[in-house]
Amino acid sequence: MTFDTALHFxxxxxxxxxxxxMAVLYTVKAVQLxxxxxxxxxxxxxxxxxxxxxxxxxxxxxPWTRESSRLHLWRWFEFGAYHVGALVAIVITFTLPFAPGVxxxxxxxxxxxxxxxALLVGFVRIYRRLARPELRFISSLDDHxxxxxxxxxxxxxxxxxxxxxxxxxxTYFLVVAAFLFYVPFSKxxxxxxxxxxxxxxxxxxxxxxxxxxxxx
Amino acid sequence: MARRLPGGQTxxxxxxxxxxxxxxxxxxxxxxxxLVGTSATNLCTHCGWCxxxxxxYLATGDVxxxxxxxxxxxxxxxxxxxxxxxxxxxxxxxxxxxxxxxELDDWVEAAYQACxxxxxxxxxxxxxxxxxxxxxxxxxxLTALGxxxxxxxxxxxxxxxxxxxxxxxxxxxLDQIGVLEEEVRDKLGDPTARIxxxxxxxxxxxxxxxxxxxxxxAVIFNLVEASxxxxxxxxxxxxxxxxxxxxAKKIAMRVIAEAERLGVRELVVSExxxxxxxxxxxxxxxxxxxxxxxxxSIVEVxxxxxxxxxxxxDPTVNAEPITYHDPCNLGRKGGVFDEPRRVLAAAxxxxxEMTPTKAQNFCCGGGGGLVAETDWAEQRLTFxxxxxxxxxxxxxxxxxxxxxxxxxxxTELGERYDIALTDVVSVSELLMDAVLAxxxxxxxxxx
Numbered sequence: 128m129t130f131d132t133a134l135h136f137x138x139x140x141x142x143x144x145x146x147x148x149m150a151v152l153y154t155v156k157a158v159q160l161x162x163x164x165x166x167x168x169x170x171x172x173x174x175x176x177x178x179x180x181x182x183x184x185x186x187x188x189x190p191w192t193r194e195s196s197r198l199h200l201w202r203w204f205e206f207g208a209y210h211v212g213a214l215v216a217i218v219i220t221f222t223l224p225f226a227p228g229v230x231x232x233x234x235x236x237x238x239x240x241x242x243x244x245a246l247l248v249g250f251v252r253i254y255r256r257l258a259r260p261e262l263r264f265i266s267s268l269d270d271h272x273x274x275x276x277x278x279x280x281x282x283x284x285x286x287x288x289x290x291x292x293x294x295x296x297x298t299y300f301l302v303v304a305a306f307l308f309y310v311p312f313s314k315x316x317x318x319x320x321x322x323x324x325x326x327x328x329x330x331x332x333x334x335x336x337x338x339x340x341x342x343x
Numbered sequence: 344m345a346r347r348l349p350g351g352q353t354x355x356x357x358x359x360x361x362x363x364x365x366x367x368x369x370x371x372x373x374x375x376x377x378l379v380g381t382s383a384t385n386l387c388t389h390c391g392w393c394x395x396x397x398x399x400y401l402a403t404g405d406v407x408x409x410x411x412x413x414x415x416x417x418x419x420x421x422x423x424x425x426x427x428x429x430x431x432x433x434x435x436x437x438x439x440x441x442x443x444x445x446e447l448d449d450w451v452e453a454a455y456q457a458c459x460x461x462x463x464x465x466x467x468x469x470x471x472x473x474x475x476x477x478x479x480x481x482x483x484x485l486t487a488l489g490x491x492x493x494x495x496x497x498x499x500x501x502x503x504x505x506x507x508x509x510x511x512x513x514x515x516x517l518d519q520i521g522v523l524e525e526e527v528r529d530k531l532g533d534p535t536a537r538i539x540x541x542x543x544x545x546x547x548x549x550x551x552x553x554x555x556x557x558x559x560x561a562v563i564f565n566l567v568e569a570s571x572x573x574x575x576x577x578x579x580x581x582x583x584x585x586x587x588x589x590x591a592k593k594i595a596m597r598v599i600a601e602a603e604r605l606g607v608r609e610l611v612v613s614e615x616x617x618x619x620x621x622x623x624x625x626x627x628x629x630x631x632x633x634x635x636x637x638x639x640s641i642v643e644v645x646x647x648x649x650x651x652x653x654x655x656x657d658p659t660v661n662a663e664p665i666t667y668h669d670p671c672n673l674g675r676k677g678g679v680f681d682e683p684r685r686v687l688a689a690a691x692x693x694x695x696e697m698t699p700t701k702a703q704n705f706c707c708g709g710g711g712g713l714v715a716e717t718d719w720a721e722q723r724l725t726f727x728x729x730x731x732x733x734x735x736x737x738x739x740x741x742x743x744x745x746x747x748x749x750x751x752x753x754t755e756l757g758e759r760y761d762i763a764l765t766d767v768v769s770v771s772e773l774l775m776d777a778v779l780a781x782x783x784x785x786x787x788x789x790x
Contacts, residue, residue: 152427163377169627170638173678187469194703195392195467202392206469261406265389265415267437269428273388312428313385314436317470320386324471327378335624336678337702338466 134293137300138224145307152311153319160323168334179333183325205248212245213277216284220303223287223296239288246281249274273313280306363488364442370487371420374480374586382473383421384429387411393474396467398705399457402728410464413453414474416446417481447490454481455492456719457726459710461671466702483586491585492716499582499590506576506597513575516540520573523554527561530779536565538573545570547607548641549578549598549618551747555768556613559775560641566778567653572605574598578618584712588629595626602636609637611644614769616672616710616746623677640673642745642770646682649689649774660780661691661773663765666739668697668730668753669704670746683745683770690777695737705729707744709752724759727752731760742767 190196196203222229256262283299332338393410400409422429422438429438460475485491524538538561550556564571576597582590612619623638673679680701687694708727750767757764
């Protein structure tokens with residue numbers, strides 16, 4: 128197998144297999160969760176479920192509403208930068224192989240600029256997890272491996288965006304494939320649960336008139 | 344803990360009694376619903392944002408007692424059963440299969456002693472992890488294993504016994520109510536004022552045990568000429584704290600049956616956080632639908648009376664600086680924020696807000712049944728340090744709260760942390776004072 132055919136395989140066939148794998152496993156997870164009994168609120172509602180769910184999802188964009196972000200605003204910015212970077216890095220796993228026309232030089236540099244802060248925040252996170260006793264105490268091996276695997280993902284993404292050489296492309300797509308195979312088994316899959324969690328918690332708080340508040 | 348014996352065999356030195364681990368796992372599984380399941384596997388990223396939102400951690404600095412660490416004690420067992428990676432490589436995710444006596448003791452500490460289920464960590468978690476749901480599952484499991492605090496079970500049994508032997512209790516109860524009725528008549532200067540018991544009415548008021556949860560409310564109900572009756576039972580439901588749903592249902596059912604028998608339109612719960620939760624949202628879940636009458640806290644009713652101008656109020660009698668403590672069940676979990684504040688604004692001159700407040704207010708440290716467990720009083724008062732600091736910072740000399748457990752805890756916090764508090768009273772008591780002061784001249788004339 129030549130390098131070119133190997134690169135083609137890694138960029139397309141392997142990506143499709145990895146994405147399908149991830150999608151199937153996420154679907155299984157979502158179905159499993161949906162089939163569990165749910166203790167819905169049964170009392171008379173003081174607010175709507177939909178409003179509460181939306182409020183739950185929106186909460187992360189409103190740092191002033193939570194003490195955990197209001198008192199640690201810098202941490203919230205780090206959180207934002209990290210997740211924006213992650214989102215962009217995920218998007219380019221699709222656009223690089225399947226919509227190369229979109230990835231002009233300017234777009235590539237813009238994407239690199241958005242991912243780089245996430246990479247830097249990642250180093251801070253690794254340092255904190257190792258240095259701060261309370262974070263060390265609560266950390267599992269998965270926490271460390273997930274951080275390192277995301278760093279590899281971000282780093283190779285930036286490299287392939289800035290220096291679009293076959294070598295970086297090969298490295299990047301191998302990292303992406305490995306990442307996609309690992310993600311459903313790790314805490315990185317938290318974003319699947321996130322949508323369930325805020326729908327459930329948000330709807331409960333809204334039903335009871337806690338948040339969004341109901342004028343009575 | 345496994346000890347290696349000569350010959351390579353291992354012996355578990357602090358293993359649970361035979362079958363205990365299996366029973367614990369089975370009980371945990373019973374409680375694995377969608378809410379628990381969402382928080383029990385990979386939702387928590389161990390970001391640590393919850394750590395310094397917890398009053399227990401803030402008071403002790405002990406990371407073992409932070410929300411994430413407490414949740415992990417339970418999560419590691421759920422992960423072992425429900426998380427793919429944890430099933431194959433449990434060490435990778437920190438999952439556990441073995442369950443030792445030591446670990447169950449840790450559960451007792453985490454779920455009962457060091458968590459009041461206040462949900463402050465939930466509203467501050469960026470991902471919506473429901474740590475109290477996991478710890479409530481642990482509470483229920485510990486109850487099934489006979490490891491819950493005995494006093495909570497005994498209080499639940501006492502509530503059930505009261506219904507089963509009502510004939511024995513009712514004579515004494517009615518005598519006591521007669522004494523309180525005299526007190527109400529004295530206060531109002533009205534010899535016709537009543538505390539009706541067991542009579543058809545629009546409102547069934549469910550008090551706690553204690554005159555302070557009957558007299559002020561009776562004074563106000565009489566003044567507004569409400570159609571009301573007093574419940575034969577007390578509102579509290581200690582079985583809820585130990586996750587014993589069958590017993591909790593029995594306790595709630597006493598009052599629900601009474602309300603149905605009397606044909607009331609509304610059940611009004613005394614100023615008690617967990618009782619409000621029990622009737623407003625837990626009972627409808629236990630019985631599979633809304634109750635056939637409205638459920639409100641007395642605070643919501645008082646607010647309505649104040650807003651409707653049904654009560655004469657003289658706030659000058661409450662001139663001392665006061666601050667309101669949001670009980671977690673009424674506030675953060677129930678959304679009753681504005682009602683008590685409107686009553687206080689009408690009935691007192693100097694109302695000061697704590698910082699933070701409302702949904703972000705700190706738990707007093709006595710919730711979740713902790714106040715009832717006298718053996719843990721020292722820890723409970725230690726955990727109340729953030730609340731004590733909040734109160735002291737307001738400069739208020741009176742604390743008003745709508746929960747008897749909070750009232751008890753805050754009174755003790757005042758002594759423990761040397762806060763110059765005159766007293767800690769309920770919204771009803773504060774309002775009664777303002778109402779009686781406003782009626783003062785009339786009362787003088789009548790006398």
